[in-house]
Amino acid sequence: MASKDRILRLKEETRCNILDASLKIVKEGGWDALSMRKIADEIEYTAPIIYEYYSNKGAILLELTRKGFLLLAKQLEEAKAKHRLPAKQLEAMWFAYWDFAFAEKELYQVMYGVETSCCEMAKKMPESEIPTDLIWDVIVELMLPHVGTEDEVCIKYYTFWSVIHGLISINMVNRGTTDATNHEVLKAAISGIIRSIKG
Amino acid sequence: MASKDRILRLKEETRCNILDASLKIVKEGGWDALSMRKIADEIEYTAPIIYEYYSNKGAILLELTRKGFLLLAKQLEEAKAKHRLPAKQLEAMWFAYWDFAFAEKELYQVMYGVETSCCEMAKKMPESEIPTDLIWDVIVELMLPHVGTEDEVCIKYYTFWSVIHGLISINMVNRGTTDATNHEVLKAAISGIIRSIKG
């Protein structure tokens, strides 16, 4: 029967509408703003209907996560296709990764567990700058006798911080790697950056 | 009056107990498990009492964040004090930073917006490995004619991923740096790692 097909198509469309509505809500008000009732409002149903399509809220997040990975993969492939040399491809791919993170900020957040909601004021907390300053000072000293500019120190500091914080969050949120690999990555990165400062 | 002092001391103690109770709850059940009523239970009061000490839940998180930064700073200083050469100091400080993140996992999470709760299954999602595989392949190719071992590729992959994901999350959650600095860090890191692969 053709009506069966039509109904199946409508169901599939609603499944898709739920995801679209969710992403819309999140883009407007952040992940905290996402609720089953708001999704229902958006698709003009009541909340329990959503459970006919997704077993719970987590399943919706999971589906968005999946879509995120597929979109990221597509953009990585496109970036790769624009070059022939592996070195150029790799560079382009990581820049594509970077661009994806900010173009699809909300997807990136749910894919890799990056919080933004909580404690907006933590940015302005003076205590948060103490660790920064401590390390900053040592970088300055390491540069001596050359007196590094603000920018030079800043770049080195963020390079350090990024690689270490990145490795930490990857291990906390996603499936990280082995302790041995972690240590190897850390050691090599730190000594590499130190060399790049001294040299 | 001495009783005034005693009361003030008791109040200060309760303020502290609230933080201790919060951290205990979080360590037992993660950040999602933290609620005003559970904190109240723990300190043997009812929920509204907490609002006499902290204006809202966010203020408690903020205070824990502050304590986290101070503890991290202390450990960085201790690590620094163990060495004389700036290079050795820097190395020791970043390793101390690493250790802090896992020893005080819950504090690190709230300090730097690292989620763990949501989507535990996302780790096992096959789609999450597609971007990894795409980049992995290019790293392998870049190593040619030398055929890199699993470990060699893994270390390079995680080095790339860490620095880029780290820079992204720092910019999303904490106060990042300028676009120019970001770009500089990215460019230098990527070409640095590529050089370390080829050389």
Add this chain to the structure above:
DNA sequence: TAAATTATCTAACACTGTTAAGTAAATGAC
């Protein structure tokens, strides 16, 4: 002892995710 202040709790509001039960609409069989 009486009044005023402080400490604490109960009850409520508006939310959240989720489930069970009920109702209306469409579909099936005859």
Add this chain to the structure above:
DNA sequence: GTCATTTACTTAACAGTGTTAGATAATTTA
């Protein structure tokens, strides 16, 4: 066509969340 069954959808509820207002008990002050 009518009747029974299934499907679609809603309302109501439960247990939980952060937060506030108002009532009550305890303590301090006069």
